[in-house]
Amino acid sequence: MEPRSRSHLQPWSPFNKFSSRVFFAVFFLLIISSEVIESRFLVKSLPGLLGDLPFTLETGYIGVGESDDVQLFYYFVESEGNPEDDPLMLWITGGPGCSALSVLLYEIGPFTIDYANSTFEKPMLKINPHSWTKACSIIFLDQPVGSGFSYAKTPEAYITNDTLSTMQTYHFLRKWLVDHPKFLNNPLYLGADSYGGIVAPMIVQQIYNGNEAGEGPYINIKGYVLGNPLTNTSGDNNSKVPFAHRMGLLSDAIYKSAKKNCHGEYIDVDPNNTLCIHDLQVVDKCLERIRKSHILEPFCDTLNSLKSDLFRRGLRSLEETTVDILSAPQFQIQGCRDDNYLYSYTWANSRHVREALHIREEFKQIEWVRCNESVRSSDDDETLSYTKNVQSSVEYHRYLIDKNCRALVYSGDHDMVVPYLGTLKWIESLNLLIVNDWRPWFVDEQVAGYTMKYSNHDYNLTFATVKGGGHTAPEYKPKECLSMLMRWLADDDL
Incomplete structure (x- = not known):
């Protein structure tokens, strides 16, 4: 889907790269819609977190697609180190249909739930000492449309698929960079986990293709980071x-x-x-009570009818309901990880939070959910709003091995949603040269996982397991994963 004429791609001259970047940044800033610019907001404080934010947080909407019918919401956190020089990362959440807020709160963001001081009615936040924003600036994007606080202006605009979502994300990134020209020269990495492993390599390929075709602005792409990525379905x-x-x-x-x-x-x-x-019936019997996202954690049936009713269909905010959820007989906090996610529903559906994040009025009557199942199917299960039209992204990786590109692929080794064995298999199918064979890597003199390094001329790929990690490895092993990222960004061996 092409952008509107005012945002058509512009030619780029490789003979004067720096001046071209500056020219196009100024050019696009002059012609970009006031709607985009006015949708940027600096967030100085958040409900549940005492005092002003100790980091820079911006939220906003950027329109993509025909007549900007798709409005993609983002959270941008500047690096807590040196934002002028540190890398910039665009993070794609999995699902499809899961919110970027889930990544912010439970995985790699600068704040998380303070469980010790929270009640379900009033979640409190605390600073995450292992946030990836210690090492880079991150754009957390609600994509595809229907995820998190992203929405469409027409019913038809909610209909999307892997390839269309890829192009919309690519156009979002170009518009965002035009709106933030000071980051045009920062090294850019695409980050994703889970189902994001399908679309992220497609986006990276599109960026390289756009640069080679002279599309402006020039994007300083350096590589990608994938966690437990679905790649070959x-x-x-x-x-x-x-x-x-x-x-x-x-x-x-x-x-x-x-x-x-x-x-x-x-x-x-x-x-x-x-x-x-x-x-396979015997196999299913052995595995039916195993938690697939982390095989050592307890299996809990948290999707009871009360939660389904409150959180998937009717919950707007605890301010608008008199239901005492915790005292209801059907509702029991079972000490399971999935119970932690319930706090995000209360927090994100609070009127005060939405005001702080500058969520648009058009979204007022829409419930925020951590992972929007309706993105993948309608209520009657007959019409899919998101079509998974790419079954394997291996060929996109194969395309990228001929580029000047770096890749980090990591796997929590206790994940059975996307097991590391499958990831290793498709990596081996790329027929890369093994630079460093299987060996342990360490954090605080303890084995944090195992790693291998591959290369093909200017392309190199580091694979790492995270010992004891689950499907979203930083959620389970935050200190180890931050150490892994920082070493890799510095081009040091793990």
């Missing part, structure tokens, strides 16, 4: 059975029988292969 899903066996969740006999009878294919099974189907 078939391969990643099929790796769950061998992963479960390797982690002691399946016996040798069960695994050998399933491998033999299913021929290594555990997803698209021939319905006439009764031996395979029987083996």
